[in-house]
Amino acid sequence: MRLPIRSGERGDARVGAAVGRATEHLLGLQSPDGWWKGEQSTNITMDSQDLLMREFLGIRTAQESAESARWIRSQQREDGSWAVFDGGPGELSTTVEGYIALRLAGHRADEPHLLRAADWVRRHGGLQGSRVFTRIWMAMFGLWPWNGLPVLPPELVLLPPGVPLNIYDWACWARQSIVPLSVIGHFRPVHPLPFDVDELRSPQAGPAVPQPRGPLEVCLRRLDQVLRLWDGAAARRSGPLRRRALRRAADWIVERQEADGSWGGLQPPWVYSIIALHLLGHPLDHPIIRRSLDGFDGFLIREETPEGTVRRLEGCQGPVWDTALAVIALTDAGLAPDHPALTSAAHWLLGQELRSTGDWSVRRPRLAPGGWAFGFTNAHYPDLDDTAEVVMALERLRTPTAPSATAIGEAVDRGVAWAVGMQSKDGGWGAFDADNTRALVEKLPFCDFGRLIDPPSADVTAHVVEMLAAQGLTRTPATGRAVRWLLERQEEDGSWFGRWGVNHLYGTGAVLPALAAVGIPSAHPAVQRAVQWLHAHQNTDGGWGEDPRSYLDPHWIGHGPSTPSQTAWALLALLAVGDTSATVDRGIAWLLATQRADGGWDEPQFTGTGFPGDFYIRYHLYRDVFPLTALARHLARAQNGCTS
Secondary structure, three states: OOOOOOOOHHHHHHHHHHHHHHHHHHHOOOOOOOOOOOOEEOOOHHHHHHHHHHHHHOOOOHHHHHHHHHHHHHOOOOOOOOEOOOOOOEOHHHHHHHHHHHHHOOOOOOOHHHHHHHHHHHHOOOHHHOOHHHHHHHHHOOOOOHHHOOOOOHHHHHOOOOOOOOHHHOOHHHHHHHHHHHHHHHHOOOOOOOOOOHHHOOOOOOOOOOOOOHHHHHHHHHHHHHHHHHHHOHHHHOOHHHHHHHHHHHHHHHHOOOOOOOEOOEHHHHHHHHHHHHHOOOOOOOHHHHHHHHHHHHHEEEEEEOOEEEEEEOOOOOHHHHHHHHHHHHHHOOOOOOOHHHHHHHHHHHHOOOOOOOHHHHOOOOOOOOOEOOOOOOOOOOEHHHHHHHHHHHHHHOOOOOOOHHHHHHHHHHHHHHHHHOOOOOOOOOOOOOOEOOHHHHHOOOOOOOOOOEOOOHHHHHHHHHHHHHOOOOOOHHHHHHHHHHHHOOOOOOOOOOOOEOOHHHHHHHHHHHHHHOOOOOOOHHHHHHHHHHHHOOOOOOOOOOOHHHHOOHHHOOOOOOOHHHHHHHHHHHHHOOOOOHHHHHHHHHHHHHOOOOOOOOOOOOOEEEEOOOEEEEEOOHHHHHHHHHHHHHHHHHHOOOOO
16 A cells, blocks of 8 residues: 655645546547447346346357356355345345356256255245246246236326326336336246246245235235236237237337337346237347347457356446546546547537437426437437536537537537426436336335336436536526425435435535535535535545445445445545545545556446346446546645645
């Protein structure tokens, strides 16, 4: 470990050298087309379900199976289970799916690693304790009875947007899965496997069905019974209403396929949509199915290991997000707006602006389109987080002499207008939709996984507020309502909850810079409480870290091994409010001590969040862009005479 930095010329030189190395490293990661994209690691659920889908469709190859199996096997924990994030505890449904995927790939049930897995599954609830989505997969292979699953009839797609339980009550990522799953549930297909999984069944009874609490849960329990009766009637299942629902569901799915063959650039709706369309009569050589299957190649990573080639899938990709963050980091580091890397990035980002309507327009039908999405071809789903960061990135590149200055200005104006129009009634912003807050869908027996609605969150709201401040819109009604929303959502301990990053370090790291940007003074009680929380949660090594278990267990809030991205989030928050304490010095020293010789950082931990408590992501570019931003801003403050 290097000695801690001290104020003065020597410390500034060390930070400057680190900024230079990190800048060169990040520039070396840029695509010739102008974008940045770090891998997004997830858990083995993606790879397991990929093999299950290919088995169901009859297209699984021996090579795919062997390569995916090597990856799945490499991620197994010593106790036989699989986790949803690096270093996390075993998770039942993930382990069930990983076990069956390995069986598909030819691993025998009596091999030691599968014996350990089966024992772990039985001791933690068995197959009967797995989530509904896992048991749907089992039903598709004859390993679970279809009539033992909750019902979600395809007629839901016919409900108008104002009616409770219509598909737009679900968040965009959930509705993209719910529609094809309702089709699959109609057909109730069974593709028998050459083996069973009785060894995964616990000798104990399945988890007790909780007694309904209150009139709402009583009504939903009765609704589930009614849906079962409806769906169980053969006449209704083949009647005109069901046929109309299936046609509408098919059209809805096809209309939302992206140019790369995916659905929203997300793996779960992707595999469900392929299966649903195939069940509806689309052959495997149909252009829609062919494009879908070919599209997986763009999400596929193959690597050589001592055990042989491994094959794994990214659950999603975020080049727009990564590129915006890289532009912000590099401009903070001192790159001129006309640097070739930045002009190339600006050109690419301008080409990613979405000028057509999507599902968001159901709630905002009169709002003009604008904004940016997360991935390469998410034409139907722009989001507020990406839009905010892209606007801030492009604004830094809009110089009077820039060839694209006019185009940047027009795109920025459209993005700002769209973002303001997407503000929810309570003053905050969700990620993809406005006022997507009807929680009734989360109480359905069918829906036991992930977050199913998209209410406003502190991190997204903070990013939009920071964007508005950068546009000189600090005193607008939209900004004022959002700032009040943020202040009202501060946790009792002084932090803010992080929806899309782990967790309170991410939320607090987003909110404090936003509050500073709109002029909230550092002496404000809310700011001081947040600063004290950050000071109190610094690790003894000088960094910050938070384990994803903080979403489920409050003892983990603000606690975990130090990571480059989370340390940078804490530093960005403290730097924004003018903190000049030794806490900042120790954090900067940790980043300097852990930087690699090539200018990057290592970060095996998962610090991104898909679904709190269920699904996490390791954004491989986070470990490079956020530390560079923090070091560059610290250096700028020191050079302006504000050394700590």
